[in-house]
Amino acid sequence: MSTLSREAVAQLAEHLENAELQAQDVTKITNDYPTMDFEDAYDIQWEIRRRKEARGTKIVGMKLGLTSWAKMAQMGVEVPCYGFLADYFSCANGSAIDTSTLIHPKVEAEIAFVTNKVLTGPGCHAADVFAATECVLPAVEIIDSRYRDFKFDLKSVVADNCSSSRFVTGGRSLSVDHMDLSTAGVVLEKNGEIVDMATGAAVLGNPAESVAMLANMLAERGEVIPAGTFIMTGGVTAAVAVEAGDCISVRYHDLGSLSMRFV
Ligand code: 0L1
Ligand code: MG
Numbered sequence: 001m002s003t004l005s006r007e008a009v010a011q012l013a014e015h016l017e018n019a020e021l022q023a024q025d026v027t028k029i030t031n032d033y034p035t036m037d038f039e040d041a042y043d044i045q046w047e048i049r050r051r052k053e054a055r056g057t058k059i060v061g062m063k064l065g066l067t068s069w070a071k072m073a074q075m076g077v078e079v080p081c082y083g084f085l086a087d088y089f090s091c092a093n094g095s096a097i098d099t100s101t102l103i104h105p106k107v108e109a110e111i112a113f114v115t116n117k118v119l120t121g122p123g124c125h126a127a128d129v130f131a132a133t134e135c136v137l138p139a140v141e142i143i144d145s146r147y148r149d150f151k152f153d154l155k156s157v158v159a160d161n162c163s164s165s166r167f168v169t170g171g172r173s174l175s176v177d178h179m180d181l182s183t184a185g186v187v188l189e190k191n192g193e194i195v196d197m198a199t200g201a202a203v204l205g206n207p208a209e210s211v212a213m214l215a216n217m218l219a220e221r222g223e224v225i226p227a228g229t230f231i232m233t234g235g236v237t238a239a240v241a242v243e244a245g246d247c248i249s250v251r252y253h254d255l256g257s258l259s260m261r262f263v
Contacts, residue, residue: 067234108235121219171256
């Protein structure tokens with residue numbers, strides 16, 4: 001049940017989107033709206049999405065955040081969240097990412113899905129996801145919370161599009177029949193040194209569970225995952241802070257590798 005007026009939702013969406021576009025950090029919005037609920041938070045996120053689409057920005061995918069137990073514990077939250085990916089978030093594999101447009105970026109290694117059938121909740125489960133998957137491929141998310149020093153609570157994060165900022169994908173796509181995602185290994189290197197390793201099981205036991213969770217969460221708003229949706233399922237590794245001068249390289253079992261540098 002929403003608690004915020006339409007005016008407050010619109011004003012908070014403008015506030016958070018401006019923080020993103022101007023790379024200016026802000027304090028968490030629940031400081032001023034302590035009684036706002038999750039429906040309000042998603043209302044603000046969907047209003048940010050509507051604002052971007054009204055200016056001609058295309059939505060090119062969805063992301064789940066906080067889908068690993070380790071990351072939920074690190075951030076002090078207990079449930080995952082979802083956000084959208086805008087066209088200008090997409091950066092080519094091997095590209096240089098401009099940190100002057102970001103506040104305090106961090107990178108996360110993820111496994112992404114592309115669907116080929118609509119997925120509808122409630123009750124969507126991993127088997128539905130496997131049956132509706134065109135391919136899986138590697139992805140690296142660059143998160144950039146608009147909140148000062150990454151200090152937030154989950155409602156504030158949801159309103160802020162779950163810190164979505166940039167992403168890199170590419171590598172090699174595979175049919176989900178040809179790999180066991182839960183044991184697929186990922187090695188994350190920063191400036192030539194290994195900083196984290198994980199397997200797909202870090203994400204809810206299997207990243208397909210994350211896609212099912214997205215379908216079930218969208219159903220609460222009467223939304224579905226359309227066929228052909230690119231979905232990033234959440235970090236298998238911890239989020240690693242980066243700054244200008246850093247190079248990131250991620251190697252995936254069977255799915256090739258991704259790299260980027262920050263300038
Ligand atoms: O993609 C993510 O897991 C990030 C979710 C938002 C929380 C954060 O900024 O760490
Ligand atoms: Mg992520």
